[in-house]
Amino acid sequence: MSLKIAAESWPKTPSETAEDNKSVVVKEYDEERHKVAIEKMESLCEVGQRGKTSLITDLMGDPICRIRHFPIHIMLVAEYGEEGEVVGVIRGCVKTVARLSSVYVKVAYLLGLRVCPTRRRLGIGTKLVEHLEEWCKQKGAKYAYIATDCTNEASINLFTKKCGYSKFRTLTMLVQPVHAHYKPVSSSIAVVRLPPWLARSMYNKLLANSEFHPQDIGLILSNKLNLGTFMSIPKRYLSKWDPKTGIIPPNFAMLSVWNTKEVFKLQVKGISPLAQALCAGTRLLDSCVPCLKLPSFPDVFKPFGVYFLYGLHMEGKNGRFLMRSLCEFVHNMARDDAGCEAVVAELGQWDPVREAVPHWNKFSWAEDMWCIKKLEKYGPFDWITSRSSSTPVIFVDPRDF
Structure with a gap:
């Protein structure tokens, strides 16, 4: 936040x-x-x-x-x-x-x-x-x-x-409203919940080079607000993959889910009564004809909670499809959690995962500015003036949100 x-x-x-x-x-x-x-x-x-x-x-x-x-x-x-x-x-x-x-x-x-x-x-x-x-x-x-x-x-x-302080990095906030209906997840995909020890091992292996990757990632994954780390893989790989070997599947997507509902709530204000009525109308229509699976607008005009996605990573030729399906899986988790009206992810502007995360453009914003300051006057390296990054991936700590 x-x-x-x-x-x-x-x-x-x-x-x-x-x-x-x-x-x-x-x-x-x-x-x-x-x-x-x-x-x-x-x-x-x-x-x-x-x-x-x-x-x-x-x-x-x-x-x-x-x-x-x-x-x-x-x-x-x-x-x-x-x-x-x-x-x-x-x-x-x-x-x-x-x-x-x-x-x-x-x-x-x-x-x-x-x-x-x-x-x-x-x-x-x-x-x-x-x-x-x-x-x-x-x-x-x-x-x-x-x-x-x-x-x-x-x-x-x-x-x-x-x-x-100096302007340092610019990130994008992607917001997917939670609808009254479930999102379809392909039957060819298996969604696996990873145990904390395996999630920590994979994050340290896959995202250790990303900027702001927290050294205490294990502490985050074991926190009570962490709802789990999930991986989506094609079902044909499921029988061949043994997580104990440490070998990573050639095609997969993974992310972790943080429950912000227990920390704070959000509320949208400043919207006209007419606009609120129109939004309520979409929810009413969606509930009357759920078979149409209309993209109804959730009730964000009263305090609501969100799920925050972090540690998003994908690999392989089917990476985008697997990541999108995984986000839909989390949407369905949120749909079953009363009072959770949105799923949010924050990513670097050039992170390849960004194109795979479903979101509403009007509900998202493209420039969240990070400013940084060097607190010690002297040092062999200045992170700020280097202006270079070895990776387009920025790890957003869910505790920061």
């Missing part, structure tokens, strides 16, 4: 900004003291604005739930004035990922930056970022990165102009 910062609506003089900035104190999150205030503040922050439609994040329960699945994480809170009004929050984690050609580096991921709408233009966002970066450096992070929508100028300007 991207960092989102709404644009400011009124100017502040330099003297006012400096005076207000002194009144802002950054502290580590304390559940008893900050939880209710943060939930109230975040309800006022509209996130994910895209044109006239807003995609907002509705955090469920504990505000720290978005990062608790990282072994090294922290949540910082900005307090303002003598009464300690909560006016900002930021989350961060530190992990080890592949940089290039299986060379690993420790990085920080910054997410969930929010600033109270009535307390903007006080330098609160910058102050939170600086404090979090310092904590990450103390934990050994060499780089820090964030993700934001390429249309979010306020967010991009904050990080690139004020905090020293």
Whole structure:
């Protein structure tokens, strides 16, 4: 999920900004003291604005739930004035990922930056970022990165102009709505659920050269939010393939599924009543004549959950067909899970898997911007200035979403 910062609506003089900035104190999150205030503040922050439609994040329960699945994480809170009004929050984690050609580096991921709408233009966002970066450096992070929508100028300007980040990689978010009917999966294909040990072995073998491949992939695969790793292969290979040998089939597709419903929910706002009625009409028509298998529009105008696909990989001449069939299989999983209205995948713009993933263009967006900053001044290699990648594949950690 991207960092989102709404644009400011009124100017502040330099003297006012400096005076207000002194009144802002950054502290580590304390559940008893900050939880209710943060939930109230975040309800006022509209996130994910895209044109006239807003995609907002509705955090469920504990505000720290978005990062608790990282072994090294922290949540910082900005307090303002003598009464300690909560006016900002930021989350961060530190992990080890592949940089290039299986060379690993420790990085920080910054997410969930929010600033109270009535307390903007006080330098609160910058102050939170600086404090979090310092904590990450103390934990050994060499780089820090964030993700934001390429249309979010306020967010991009904050990080690139004020905090020293550079635009680094551009990814594509592909969204497939979940319909009321099942998607057909070819009878010539077998879908196999891989045990975590085998999935870890295959990912380390097949995707170790991809950028941002997490060193703790085994921890992700064994997480309770991971619904499984699945492989689709032609049935004619099924009897010949023994996973214990470590030999990979010549034709296959594989991916893992992460259940975000237990962490946060999304909701689409800003749509006219007429458009909502038309969308409801497609669902009604689909339920009345299910045999037609119409592509009905799911009810995304109330809070809903999504399945996130990660670790997508395919090989062989039938790779695209196998990947598409595997995505349809996951769609059917989501269809049986009440409240799950979409299946989402995030891929590098030049990743060959991108062409095989079914999605709706109007529901997807092509440019999710990743910005990065080198936290240490000196070093033998600069990942940023190299501007090269040994592979078009970028591994998107589901814990980042």
